[in-house]
Amino acid sequence: MGKTEEATTRVQLCNDGKYRWVHEVSLYKNPVILILLLKIFFWVCVGIWAFSILLRGCDSIDSKDFLDMAWGDTKMFMIITAGFMVLCLISYYIYALIMGGKYCVLFEMNEKGVLHKQMPKQAKKAELIGAITALAGVMSRNITTTAVGLNAAGRTEMYSTFASVKTVESLPKRNTIKVNETLNHNQVYVSAADYDFVLRYILDHVPLKARDKFMGKNACPPPLPS
Numbered sequence: 001m002g003k004t005e006e007a008t009t010r011v012q013l014c015n016d017g018k019y020r021w022v023h024e025v026s027l028y029k030n031p032v033i034l035i036l037l038l039k040i041f042f043w044v045c046v047g048i049w050a051f052s053i054l055l056r057g058c059d060s061i062d063s064k065d066f067l068d069m070a071w072g073d074t075k076m077f078m079i080i081t082a083g084f085m086v087l088c089l090i091s092y093y094i095y096a097l098i099m100g101g102k103y104c105v106l107f108e109m110n111e112k113g114v115l116h117k118q119m120p121k122q123a124k125k126a127e128l129i130g131a132i133t134a135l136a137g138v139m140s141r142n143i144t145t146t147a148v149g150l151n152a153a154g155r156t157e158m159y160s161t162f163a164s165v166k167t168v169e170s171l172p173k174r175n176t177i178k179v180n181e182t183l184n185h186n187q188v189y190v191s192a193a194d195y196d197f198v199l200r201y202i203l204d205h206v207p208l209k210a211r212d213k214f215m216g217k218n219a220c221p222p223p224l225p226s
Contacts (some may be wrong), residue, residue, distance in 0.1 A: 011194040018110045019201070023175070023189040025103040027096035032174045032187065033103060034092050041084045049077040105189060109198070111205050114179060116186050117157040160186040165206040168214045170199055177202060 011021045027033065052073050108115040160179045169178035177188040177199055190198045203211050 010191065011198060018108050019198075020106070020108050021190065021194065022104065022106050023191065025105070025175075025189050027092075027099060027101050027103055030174055030176075032171065032176050034089075036185075036187070037088055037092060038085060041088050042081065045077060045081040045084055049073065049081075052077070107188060107190070109201070111162070113159055113161040114186065114188055114202070115157060115159045116188065158184065158186050160184060162202070162205040163207065165210050166213075167210055168199075168202060168206060170214070170218060179206075 011019050014020055025033065053070050104118070106115075106117045108117070160181060164181045164184075165179055166182060167178075167180045169180070171178065172192070172195055175189055175192060175195060177190065177195075179186040179188055179202060188198065188202070203214060
């Protein structure tokens, strides 16, 4: 590893007291982003299905009528959800191709929180793709596609406040640490060489309850390097 590469990909403590590093995620080899997208689309479909069932319950005359209508809606949404999953897979690999197979992120971290920021050149591409997705949703009158597209077009960075973190998840094989707040789920990517340090730093600054949850599911966190 050259000095220039090491200075960007390894975690560095800067003069302003923040740790910074750049990490590239292989969109083909590391499935962590694909899995996240599939989960988002799945739960959006589940939410729409549940809302539909609720409306059916209000309109139904008796329980048998409701069960028949609910089963019909469930079969329809199972087909729609499967279609969305396939569409998501295709869209993801188109996205990966446009991005050159890599998702490049700058991270900034101090005792207050961690910032996940897409690199400028990639952010512009992501905004364009999001805008196209939103436009396609408007033209097809698809609320779900429009909402996802608008979110992608407007969001190229995410900040997690450690004091608000509810859970921390460790995925060392994917070089990923999940930092989850109530409505904000951040994914921190870091090289294997710095993984233990960043994980321990995060655990030392999140609320005790979040740390205890992590300890209940995992072994003791790695020690900070001396």
